[in-house]
Amino acid sequence: MAALHGKIAVVTGGNRGIGRGISEALTREGMTVALTARDAAVATAAAREVGGGSRGYACDVRRSEQVAALFAAVERDLGGVDVLVNNAGVGLFASVAEMSLDDWHAVIETNVNGVFYCTREAIPRMRARGGGYIFNVSSLAGRNAFPGAAAYCASKHAVNGFSEALFQEVREHGIRVTYLMPGSVATEFGRGSAAKSGWALQPEDVGEMVVDLLRTHPRAMHSRVEMRPSRPQKG
Numbered sequence: 001m002a003a004l005h006g007k008i009a010v011v012t013g014g015n016r017g018i019g020r021g022i023s024e025a026l027t028r029e030g031m032t033v034a035l036t037a038r039d040a041a042v043a044t045a046a047a048r049e050v051g052g053g054s055r056g057y058a059c060d061v062r063r064s065e066q067v068a069a070l071f072a073a074v075e076r077d078l079g080g081v082d083v084l085v086n087n088a089g090v091g092l093f094a095s096v097a098e099m100s101l102d103d104w105h106a107v108i109e110t111n112v113n114g115v116f117y118c119t120r121e122a123i124p125r126m127r128a129r130g131g132g133y134i135f136n137v138s139s140l141a142g143r144n145a146f147p148g149a150a151a152y153c154a155s156k157h158a159v160n161g162f163s164e165a166l167f168q169e170v171r172e173h174g175i176r177v178t179y180l181m182p183g184s185v186a187t188e189f190g191r192g193s194a195a196k197s198g199w200a201l202q203p204e205d206v207g208e209m210v211v212d213l214l215r216t217h218p219r220a221m222h223s224r225v226e227m228r229p230s231r232p233q234k235g
Contacts (some may be wrong), residue, residue, distance in 0.1 A: 004026070004029040004030060004031050004211070004214055004215070005029065005030030005031070006030060006031070007031045007032070007082040007083060008031065008032050008033050008034070008074070008078045008079060008080055008081055008082050008083070008084070009023075009026050009032070009033050009034065009081075009082065009083035009084070009085060010033075010034045010036070010070070010071070010074055010081055010084050010085065010118070010122070011023045011026070011033055011034070011035045011084065011087055012034065012036045012052045012059065012061055012086055012087050012088035012118060013035070013036065013037065013061075013087045013088030013089065013116065014035025014036060014037070014043075014050075014087065015035060015036075015037040015042050015043055015044065015046035015056070016046070016057075016087070016139060016187070017035075017044075017088055017185070017203055017205075018182070018185060018187060018203045018206050019035065019087040019088070019137075019185035019203075019206040020035075020046065020050070020203060020208055021203025021204045021205070022048075022085055022087065022135075022180070022203075022206060022207040022210050023050050023054065023088065023207075024050055024204070024207060025051050025204065025207025025208055025210060025211050026083070026210070026211065027051060027052035027053075027054055027136075027206070028052075028211075029211055029214075030052070031052075031083070032052070032053050032054065032055070032078055033047075033050060033052070033053070033054040034054070034055050034056075034057055034070075034074045034077075034078060035047055035050065035054060035057070036056070036058070036059040036061075036070065036088065037056070037058065037059075038056050038059070038060045039056035039058060039060065039173060040056070040057075043055075043056030043057055043058055043059075044056040045171055053104075055057075055074075055077060055078065057070050057073060057074070059111060061088045061114030061115075061117060061134070062106075062109040062110055062113060062114055063112075063204070064117045067117040067118055068121060068122055069113070070115075070118075070121075071118075071121040071122065071125065076123060077151065080125055080128070081122050081125045081126060081129075081130060081132065082126070082129060082132050082133070083133045083134075083135070083214065084117040084118060084119065084120065084126075084132070084133075084134045084135070084198050085124040085135045085137065085210065086114070086134070086135065086136045086137060086159075087117050087135075087137040088110060088114055089110055089111045089114075089137065089155075090107055090110045090111065091107070091149075091152050092106060092107050092112050092151065092152070093149050093151075093196070094107060094148060095121070095147065095148055095150075096150045097205075099151060103151065105150050107151040107152055107155050108151065108155055108158075109195045110155075111152070111155035111156065111158075111159065112155050112158045112159065115123075115136055115162060115176070116162065118137075119134060119166065122134060123170060123173075123175065125181040126173070126175050127172075129141045129172050130173070130174055131173065131174025131175055131176075131218070132175045132176075133175070133176045133177075133213075133214060134137075134166070134170075134175060134176070134177045134178075135160075135177075135178050135179070135180060135210055135213075136159050136162070136163045136177070136178070136179040136180070137180050138156045138159045138160055138163070138181045139152075139156045139181055139182065140155045140181050140183045140226065140228070141156045141184075142156030142157050142159060142160045142179075142181055143157075143160070143181065145157075151216055154182075159162070159179060159183075160179055160224075162226070162227075163177055163178075163179035163223070163224075164179075164223070166214050167221065171221065174207070174218070176218070176221045177223065178213055178221070178222050178223070178224070178225060179181050179210055179222060179223070179224055179225075179228065180206065180210075180225050181224065181225065181227065182199040182201055182207065182227040182228075182229075183200075183204055183226075183227060183228040183229060184199075184200065184201060184202060184229055185200055185201045185202070185205075185206065186200040186202055186203070187203060197233055199229055199232070201227060201229050202226075205227065206227065209213075209225060209227065213225070
């Protein structure tokens with residue numbers, strides 16, 4: 001997929017953070033981006049700011065019926081889907097003993113079920129177009145667990161395993177799959193990580209990586225990409 005101009009991408013949670021960085025990077029390449037947020041007004045405002053013909057759609061990826069409606073709308077409005085970026089995610093942190101059931105379900109349903117729902121809708125549409133590319137935004141927490149983050153770490157381990165199985169299922173259809181494992185990124189996500197902006201990765205760094213991967217020859221697939229700040233935080 002070296003020629004990106006005119007391709008259509010769905011970026012879940014594309015209104016801010018890593019999703020916003022990816023949306024902006026794809027738009028700069030001449031792609032049309034359908035970005036989502038749970039609130040319609042937020043999604044529309046973000047798409048207007050991203051520009052380039054981007055469209056905003058309301059979608060809670062925890063709801064399979066909303067995901068189905070999203071992909072039907074994108075196909076109707078834009079013509080199809082070439083790239084899916086499963087980025088929408090939440091991070092709620094507490095020890096296992098102290099974590100509420102609601103918080104546990106919010107993390108798993110968003111970070112795991114949402115990836116499944118969106119991917120299941122995208123695959124037949126990509127097959128119909130002769131191929132595509134699916135990016136699943138995971139985390140280094142998907143390999144390196146830490147206390148107080150059992151739900152988050154479990155969800156990202158699940159995304160990694162899901163992605164490993166997925167690429168073996170769909171590569172024969174010309175669909176490539178990469179799961180991205182960024183470390184510390186300067187966003188509002190999680191526990192106030194914006195304060196790390198002096199040393200952390202920036203959302204545009206992840207966006208540039210997505211573009212670089214899309215530009216690689218279709219015969220090559222980078223199934224997993226780990227990203228870390230080049231200089232660690234100084235204590």
